[in-house]
Amino acid sequence: MTISIPTAVLIIVLGLVGIGIYALLTTRHLIKVIVALQLLVKGAMLALVLAGHLTGQDDLGQSLAITVIIADTIVAVIGMALAVQVRRVVGTLDLRSLTSLRR
């Protein structure tokens, strides 16, 4: 059985998104949360490239992906900056200590 490249990419996309969401739901470490977000965005980005390929507009798909990378990098930077501050102010990166805002 052979798997076509688009199918393989699709599986990777679904895998990345699935792992990302699973990680978001279960992890208790702030850095891991940011990594999970990265996985998710990479999956979505791959989906855009795939979409461009499937519709015969490879260049458009890739330019979308590059834009997403830029935006996503900024998100990661802000996320890491927040993490640094959290570590400084709260003293830990454990999400269980970030539950003061309730009810």
Added chain:
Amino acid sequence: MAELLILLTIGLPWLGALFCWAAGDRHPRLQHGLAVAFSLAAGIAALLLIPFGKDQVLITLSVGGAFGNFTFSPDGLGVFLAAVATVIGSLAVIFSVDYMRSEDQLGRYYAFVLFFIGAMVGLVLTTNLLLMFAFWEITALTSYALISFHNDDLKAVAGGIKALIITQFGGLGLLIGALVLFANTGSYDILTIIANPGILPAGALAWMAFGCLAAGAAKSAQFPFQTWLPDAMEAPTPVSALIHAATMVNAGVYLLARFFPAFEGVPGWREAVMAVGMLSALLAAVMAIFATDLKRVLAYSTVSQLGYMVYAVGAGGIFAAQFHLLSHSVFKALLFLGAGAVIHSVGTRDMRQMGGLGKNMPFVRLVFVIGALALAGLPVLNGFWSKELILEAGLAHGNPLWMLFVMLVVSGLTAFYSFRMVWLVFYGQPRAELHAHDAGPAMKVALAPLAIGTLTTWLLAGSFSRLLSESLPAHQIAAHSTGEILLEVLTAPITLIALLVIALGLVCWWQRDRLAGVKRALTGLQITATNSFGFEAVNRAVVLGAQNSAEKLRSTQTGVLGWNVAYLVIALIGVLAILLLGVGLP
């Protein structure tokens, strides 16, 4: 001319409100003066407006779209209530000069009183149902603000919010009515629907009719919404006199009377209105018999008397209802302001601590007794004539006689609690060391005209009936002279019966010691009545239910990021499922 007068009657109090607020609380004398001047000016404008009473739209402000045209018309119902609102309003303001002398935050007090007067005038003069609803809500807002004027007192705050929420809840009925009207006719014009109710489909008309009944019942503190009025007695007494006796609570009766020609054909509506009025009159009268707080007795009696008016509207006696409204506004304002003078003087509202106050307050005793006799329905005071007219209306149109019987019983109860109240406050032996002094000069200035009014307003019956008959063609009110109306009352057999019942009520109070056995037998009733027949329990349950569910719901905000993400995923799955399985593809 009439256009200008309409604008002045609404605008002057509002302008006065702005000035009183802007004057600042460091100048109380200026604030008193401004409030009196503006309310008197509005009163004069309203009185001048009366001769212009007709059913034509005189002012049209074109707003358009979903808001319709803002229209005003000075018909008989409107100008009469505008006059009541502004005249009694200015008397209440004059009374406040003494009553509120040493109070803080006068700017807020007068601003809201004047804001209320203007809104009340707008409410009765507009013929745009949206605008009527807006004014309706403004009166609710001002009533709330004034009930909880003493914000430091938790009871006052609770009373204010209770009044606001209950009247707003009922007000939804009027909201529905207005929306139904607009959705079906594309306009909010009241005159059109009254002249020709057929433009609405029967079902829509029924929704509108019963919606207005709910709104009117909530505003006029009628069954089953009556509970807010007694708690509203935390307001400064002039406010109780003005808003919770003489004007705002009449808005419900006004609404029902205004729309009577449109709704009378709706199956079951008239019977429902009569039943609401009868139940309110009866329950409140029983509660008044057992109450010990002077202002609460007056509040219950207000509910009860408003019940008479609502009953009269249901029975088809529009003139009787409005005439009683006039009498009641005058004598109840008198009673409230008189009670205010007593409370201001002795510093308590508990009648069990009063007694024998008449010696030190002869003037207040005199006017209070006049008011109480009118409330009891004794001839020849104004309350007598209008109440008899209502009972007569109950006989007409094939209305159910058992309801009339209940109303007769209530008039006996009314006599009973009126005498009880007067006796407990002014006569007998003093039951506590209270230092009473008679009313101040401004208080007397306010009380005297009301007392004179209580003795004389029945003489206006003829011109009042002519005003209503000429300017409200759809209501089909016959014009009679004063003489004719009085003769009709005096010769009607029901009058005699009513007088006998009233006398019976009087005798019962006189012979109360001999009736001790009866009193014991009624202990159960007393307990139920002081517990407001269970209505307060329902209120509390609703409030607690809302608070508890709110508190439970708050636990869904876990503060845990993982849960927040989980909600998101669940919502996504839910929406997907709904789209794919449920509403799906077209």
Added chain:
Amino acid sequence: MTANTAFLLAVGLPVAASPVIYLIGRIAERKNPKIDLARWLALLILLADGYFLFIAGSEFLTTHHELLVSIGAVSLRLDGIALLLAIAVLALGTLVTMFSGPAIARDSGRETYFALLTAMIGTMIGLGAADDLFNLWVWFECMALCSYVLVAFHRNEAAALEAGVKYLVQSALGTVLVLLAIGLVFTNTGSLDLDEIRVAAQPSGLMLAAGALFIIGFGVKSALVPLHTWLPDAHSQAPSGISAMLSGVVIEAGLVAMLRALGALHLVTVSWGALLLGFAAVNMLVGNLMALRQTQVKRLLAYSSLSHMGYILLGVGAGAVIGSEYSAAGGFFHILTHAMMKGLAFLAAGALLYCLHQANDNHNPLVVDDLNGASRKYPLTAFAFSVAVLGLGGLPPLAGFMSKWQIFVGGFQTGNAWIIALVVFAGLNSVLSLGYYAPLVNRLYRRQPAEIVEQGKPMPVLMTVTMVILSLGVVVLGFWPSLADWLTGPAAQSLLMLFGG
């Protein structure tokens, strides 16, 4: 200057000026921190932007032709919705900039604040006007990026950081879902242009999935329940000016983005509007119940935003489902009035927070007990706050009454039993909401001020000025609601065209 150029400038100027504000502000901060140059520069930029928007907007309103501009891959379209959002954002943004001068005067990083605020305003104007699905996402993401930093502006407070983290994670997850949806739509239709998608998108399971992803992805930002969990945290912890922006316009911008995306899929199913109506019911109830027992003022206001989003959804949803113009206009009118009222409420709460706590160097939140007797010392602020919350409760003669009324009228006019029932439910919710708005007002007017009020610092003039301006707006629109018709009418027509035409 042509209208098109003016429009391009209106979108581009704040974004382009943002780094300049930062740089100049940074330099000025080193030289002389007292001048606070960044704030004045930002204000100047926003006023200039208002002028450009005025030129572009009046062209659109007089000719009734949408303005279409594109440079490179960026394409913009000025229609009724875009104009309404732009005006709301710019007006509130300018007032918030005025207000924030004194409010954050004691914090470091002011130049960052004003630069990001200006950029956020620009990106929201762009978002409203985006004419291409991917452009829409980029504007949306840029707006989100600015807001992440602004929410966590008090970067030495644990609570602010916690709020920032939660907001960032949930919002970023939302944008990923939007990207996936874009991928689906792109695959299916081969285009990203909204007009082309409108024609090409046909009913299919995948397109339904794309729509669901749009609803959830954008719904995170527009605070649909149960995606709202970030909102009370972010709105209560952000600087008050930012809370006003978030609640007043940012969540509404999220809704506009969602409407644009769903509008492009209008052929796929007629149920988009019905779904929005479902969220409307849940939002109103949950928002009100959650707010009922709150003790922190800003958190209470944040929850009340959920219920107001419900009213907006009721109007917009009925517009989308039945094509009721009054509903749609009412929904957009409520966006405007809510921006004013909730903006005012947050600013007044922020002003009190500043005078009572921050100016005295403590970082406690403003709790309802702090309001006791505040009118004795801060009469104008207390009045403004009362106007705001009573207006939110829907009492006349304030703007909130009229906008709710318009939504209700539209709902009844549809003649649809479900929508009518929903309107009655909304009315009940308004009554319920008074249960938490009214006690706040009572507290303000107590005779005996709270101790903390007596120790409060004087109110800065600029704060008072902004609050007076907003209060006047709320009262004037309450007396004469049709003053906003020129703005809400075209927006409603644009919405009906999105979902029907």
